[in-house]
Amino acid sequence: MHVLVPFAADRPKTRLDPVLSSAERSAFASAMLCDVLEAIFAAGHEPVVLSTAPPEDPTDKLQTVLSDARTIVDDRPLTDAVNARLDEVPIAVVMSDLPLVTPTVLRRFLEVDGDVAIAPGRGGGTNALVVRDADFSVDYHGTSYLDHLRIAQGIGASVREFDSHRLSTDVDEPADLVEVLSLSDGLARAWLERAGFELDATDGRVGVRRE
Amino acid sequence: MHVLVPFAADRPKTRLDPVLSSAERSAFASAMLCDVLEAIFAAGHEPVVLSTAPPEDPTDKLQTVLSDARTIVDDRPLTDAVNARLDEVPIAVVMSDLPLVTPTVLRRFLEVDGDVAIAPGRGGGTNALVVRDADFSVDYHGTSYLDHLRIAQGIGASVREFDSHRLSTDVDEPADLVEVLSLSDGLARAWLERAGFELDATDGRVGVRRE
Numbered sequence: 001m002h003v004l005v006p007f008a009a010d011r012p013k014t015r016l017d018p019v020l021s022s023a024e025r026s027a028f029a030s031a032m033l034c035d036v037l038e039a040i041f042a043a044g045h046e047p048v049v050l051s052t053a054p055p056e057d058p059t060d061k062l063q064t065v066l067s068d069a070r071t072i073v074d075d076r077p078l079t080d081a082v083n084a085r086l087d088e089v090p091i092a093v094v095m096s097d098l099p100l101v102t103p104t105v106l107r108r109f110l111e112v113d114g115d116v117a118i119a120p121g122r123g124g125g126t127n128a129l130v131v132r133d134a135d136f137s138v139d140y141h142g143t144s145y146l147d148h149l150r151i152a153q154g155i156g157a158s159v160r161e162f163d164s165h166r167l168s169t170d171v172d173e174p175a176d177l178v179e180v181l182s183l184s185d186g187l188a189r190a191w192l193e194r195a196g197f198e199l200d201a202t203d204g205r206v207g208v209r210r211e
Numbered sequence: 212m213h214v215l216v217p218f219a220a221d222r223p224k225t226r227l228d229p230v231l232s233s234a235e236r237s238a239f240a241s242a243m244l245c246d247v248l249e250a251i252f253a254a255g256h257e258p259v260v261l262s263t264a265p266p267e268d269p270t271d272k273l274q275t276v277l278s279d280a281r282t283i284v285d286d287r288p289l290t291d292a293v294n295a296r297l298d299e300v301p302i303a304v305v306m307s308d309l310p311l312v313t314p315t316v317l318r319r320f321l322e323v324d325g326d327v328a329i330a331p332g333r334g335g336g337t338n339a340l341v342v343r344d345a346d347f348s349v350d351y352h353g354t355s356y357l358d359h360l361r362i363a364q365g366i367g368a369s370v371r372e373f374d375s376h377r378l379s380t381d382v383d384e385p386a387d388l389v390e391v392l393s394l395s396d397g398l399a400r401a402w403l404e405r406a407g408f409e410l411d412a413t414d415g416r417v418g419v420r421r422e
Contacts, residue, residue, distance in 0.1 A: 105374060119376075120376065120393070120394065122333075122376070122380075122390065123386070123389055123390075123416070123417050124389050124393045124410065124412070124417035125417070141412075141415070142412030142415065142417060143393065143410055143412050143417050145393060145394075146393060146410075163316060163375050163376050163377050164374050164375065164376055165330075165331065165333070165374050165375055165376050165378070165379035166374050167376070168376035168379070169333075175334070178334055178335050179333065179334075182331070182335045182354065182356060182357060183331065183356075199335065199354055199357075201335070201352075201353030201354050204352070204353065205334070206334050206335035206336070206353060206354050
């Protein structure tokens with residue numbers, strides 16, 4: 001199956017600003033994108049990167065991975081850019097900031113039946129979608145999980161919720177780095193460790209600290 | 212299977228202090244406990260409430276649910292109270308603040324094989340466990356998910372990770388209420404709605420507001 005992977009190439013991951021510089025946020029976002037693309041390849045599917053701009057100054061690793069994946073540049077807002085590409089079903093949409101994803105989880109997700117399959121993201125979002133009904137459209141603004149249930153209902157499409165911590169975990173804020181250091185074994189985790197991050201449980205609750 | 216459900220009857224859910232009064236936190240914690248107990252019953256298993264104290268002034272609903280479940284009072288710290296009861300395997304431990312849990316998810320979890328099955332919680336924790344090796348012991352302090360992997364490895368026990376957003380979502384902080392209002396259809400959600408909470412996406416990111 002084709003799997004669209006939206007990627008905000010300009011100013012990625014601004015909410016990590018308290019702990020990462022702008023250049024670091026770009027590098028970390030690239031590492032997460034690589035993890036997602038490699039998991040899609042390993043699951044036997046075809047990633048299509050849907051990027052707001054050509055990746056600026058990509059790492060060698062990202063260049064290698066991107067050389068195997070199709071890349072489309074579309075600078076419109078996420079919802080419009082995705083909706084323009086939902087007419088050839090089945091198709092999946094998997095966010096690029098899901099570094100906990102594994103080939104096994106992706107394979108299971110992409111095989112779930114239903115006209116629409118949704119992996120909710122923490123905070124009311126939609127982290128991954130499979131669309132098998134060409135009348136479906138996305139709306140990523142706000143409470144998109146509930147909005148997608150309503151849109152599916154409105155066109156009489158069946159919906160399956162896919163319950164996965166790994167797919168629900170998009171990395172937006174410093175607290176999310178705990179998940180990467182606990183559960184990932186990919187490039188995003190390696191990047192964080194090289195940058196000096198480690199888990200910190202000194203006050204009883206788990207956070208991250210940087211050396 | 213017996214399913215231990217640890218419950219902190221005194222001063223529950225202190226991190227919800229910014230949005231709920233002390234009495235409200237108790238009532239909300241009771242609603243979440245009811246949701247978890249009912250899901251365990253509906254999954255065909257036997258909950259055993261492991262409470263730090265006899266529930267104070269329980270709601271009618273909680274009294275009804277508790278009348279069907281065994282309750283043990285043990286005021287020791289969580290780790291000690293659970294370890295004292297891990298010798299009769301198989302046994303499961305499921306936290307009481309997981310209001311997204313459904314009978315289907317629980318049934319799948321309790322059937323996962325492995326000497327130890329773990330559903331990681333967000334933030335490095337351990338939200339649910341199945342123990343089939345009586346040599347295993349818990350340590351809930353800090354990065355308990357990683358600690359439990361190490362403890363299992365130390366006794367040569369096989370481990371299975373169970374990947375579930377519903378089991379990974381323990382409700383500790385105001386931001387977690389978004390998950391309850393988005394994905395629960397149980398008593399905890401009904402309690403929040405009666406208390407005037409609703410989803411709020413006015414600034415683009417999803418939070419909760421109270422009328």
